[in-house]
Amino acid sequence: MAKKKTSIKDIAEALGVSITTVSFILNGKAREKRISDEMTGKVQDYIKKIGYKPSHIAQSLRLGKSKIIVFMVEDISNQFFASIARLIEEKAYKNGYKIIYCSTENDTIKTKELISTFKMRNVDGFIITPTPGLEHVVRKLLEEDFAVVLFDRWIPDVDCSYVVVENKLSAKEATQHLIHQGCKNLGFVTVDSSQTQMNDRMDGFLEALIGTEAKSAILKVKFHTISEQEASRKILEFFSSHPELDGVFFSTNYLAFEGLHALIKLGKKIPEQIRLVSFDDHYFFNLFQPPITAIEQPIEEIAENLMDLMLKQLEHGEVQNNKIILPNKLNLRESSVYK
Amino acid sequence: MAKKKTSIKDIAEALGVSITTVSFILNGKAREKRISDEMTGKVQDYIKKIGYKPSHIAQSLRLGKSKIIVFMVEDISNQFFASIARLIEEKAYKNGYKIIYCSTENDTIKTKELISTFKMRNVDGFIITPTPGLEHVVRKLLEEDFAVVLFDRWIPDVDCSYVVVENKLSAKEATQHLIHQGCKNLGFVTVDSSQTQMNDRMDGFLEALIGTEAKSAILKVKFHTISEQEASRKILEFFSSHPELDGVFFSTNYLAFEGLHALIKLGKKIPEQIRLVSFDDHYFFNLFQPPITAIEQPIEEIAENLMDLMLKQLEHGEVQNNKIILPNKLNLRESSVYK
DNA sequence: TTGAAAGCGCTACCAT
DNA sequence: ATGGTAGCGCTTTCAA
Helix, strand or coil: CCCCCCCHHHHHHHHCCCHHHHHHHHCCCCCCCCCCHHHHHHHHHHHHHHCCCCCHHHHHHHHCCCCEEEEEECCCCCHHHHHHHHHHHHHHHHCCCEEEEEECCCCHHHHHHHHHHHHHCCCCEEEECCCCCCHHHHHHHHHCCCEEEEECCCCCCCCCCEEEECHHHHHHHHHHHHHHCCCCEEEEEEECCCCHHHHHHHHHHHHHHCCCCCEEEEEEECCCCCCCHHHHHHHHHHHHHCCCCCEEEECCHHHHHHHHHHHHHCCCCCCCCCEEEEECCCHHHHHCCCCCEEEECCHHHHHHHHHHHHHHHHHHCCCCCCEEEECCEEECCHHHCCC | CCCCCCCHHHHHHHHCCCHHHHHHHHCCCCCCCCCCHHHHHHHHHHHHHHCCCCCHHHHHHHHCCCCEEEEEECCCCCHHHHHHHHHHHHHHHHCCCEEEEEECCCCHHHHHHHHHHHHHCCCCEEEECCCCCCHHHHHHHHHCCCEEEEECCCCCCCCCCEEEECHHHHHHHHHHHHHHCCCCEEEEEEECCCCHHHHHHHHHHHHHHCCCCCEEEEEEECCCCCCCHHHHHHHHHHHHHCCCCCEEEECCHHHHHHHHHHHHHCCCCCCCCCEEEEECCCHHHHHCCCCCEEEECCHHHHHHHHHHHHHHHHHHCCCCCCEEEECCEEECCHHHCCC
8 A cells, every 4th residue: 555656765775875875876867976876776677676666757857858749639539649659659659759649529629638738747748639729729729839749730931840641632533533534523622721731632623624524513511520420411411412423422421421321322332323432441341341432641651751750849949840751651442443 | 929927926026915815815715714805806907918827737746736637548549439538638627637548558557657657647537448457557546535436447446436338248248139130140359468358349249149049150250450461361261161150240330341341252141141230339430331230338328427437536536436337229221121 | 824844766967 | 085065946934
């Protein structure tokens, strides 16, 4: 029951040396401070024996750094974010950092509150999928010398490091692919919000149409959480009222899932009657019959780059505006191919 | 650029009062300490004005509590765990706690290391999906007065709070359902490890067979990460070499996904030739054609109970062995129903 | 009704 | 080569 926390002081006393000496040895400065090997060995042995671990809290207070990075995403239970979380976590731990996470739910107020809470916790860095209207807060964070890296989307007019993917280009390519497959009436289903990545995807879609005879219909749905009733109904309605559509582009996978539901309900044959493409590949797109063509974001590289930028800022403090834009991969599958 | 951290001292100076006074007011002890309303108001106004937030690090050091809970699961990118993470997070934040997470990868060594790291961070509580061989560590955690709640599985012989579901009962019911549908040769696909929840599911399966004419074939695969080649091959092999199977129970959803892959490859008709049931319902099971029958765990209640137990231990310190076992829901869908 | 000061565990400057 | 000690920001006891 008694939780006797051994402190550096206890060690010093037990060994009859000073706190300073122990601290230096603990921090690998034995050589530098020219402490005798004998002493060093003695202290290290003792430390190992009693399994002493220094208190990070005290270190944090002293150093003004917490070695904690916050990972703020729209929704941590979303597969895409969860996968990145997993990879980031690994890299962070390897470098002695811990990750705290939270879901912003795309709610600017909530996000602001969270950021403020984290500030008082002395977190060292922020990895954020910014919500609309966060410019000011992010700018302030930067001014106050926090390490910040945005991802998935970025904030126009704020000079902050980010890692995103080639949304526009990939969307354009995928749309062109549909056109090459003979689609004449294209649908585009996206979320009703001004997140940059979604805008870019739509731009890509529209750009692909220029100079072609293909017609288009666009649906924007409010989408907060997965399986939201409202969105589901809207999508069904959209397809019912647009029987002419012979090709559809979903700007993200959860919309595609709802779309599939709707199309199944309407008895549409994929790809014979309607061909599909979605952004954000997913394990199930490959499992579904027919398998769904999708644009795959390079999860590993995103995570890799995020932590690279983060660590660089954290350790060196200089790099502030690294913009990284990664290419995606279009995975062609049966859902989009003309039979 | 300059990050001028306002401290309680600055406030005291600016207002010409003592640190103590400010601290009392900050902690809502103004009344108790009989500080004049005038003073209280003055301080509060100033605090609001400059947007001061106390340093949690310093508080932690002083109080010996960090208000941080660790959420250690097998794999945070797994949908089931990610969903629970999301819900827990919410409850934690509401109560002033933060969540740090990490993936154990079911690796006992890694888990032990992580726990040791967290101890030195003074985290207050642990929510853990225990790996095999963690008895000792958990017991020690309890002895040292940390708040601990296990979930998904528990550890036999350790008197620790946990939240799990009725694995055996639900598995039994689902198996009986298959038998009622006329299955005579049942397959059971599970992971090759001695996690209690998996054992219970298998027990339920076997119990359902007692006294019936149904025969069974069991496959145990090592499964670390999703989409692992090896597991995929094993499952395909299993189905090829057991053409007699007319019903299969998957002990968890990712095995079912691999199983579906295999069955599609083998051209088996579901449910005409083979009927399926899986543990752990998933969004995709409903979307798949035919929709897959699955046992749904009560995610919300699990999260709810986890945090309840955690907070109770954290705030009162007494409750140590609350065992909560929640019922599941069998979602009948086409994959298991005789046509 | 308010303030001084000890001390949580640690790092690092300055002595010796 | 080793030690004394200030101080990070806060809470809380004791004193005034």
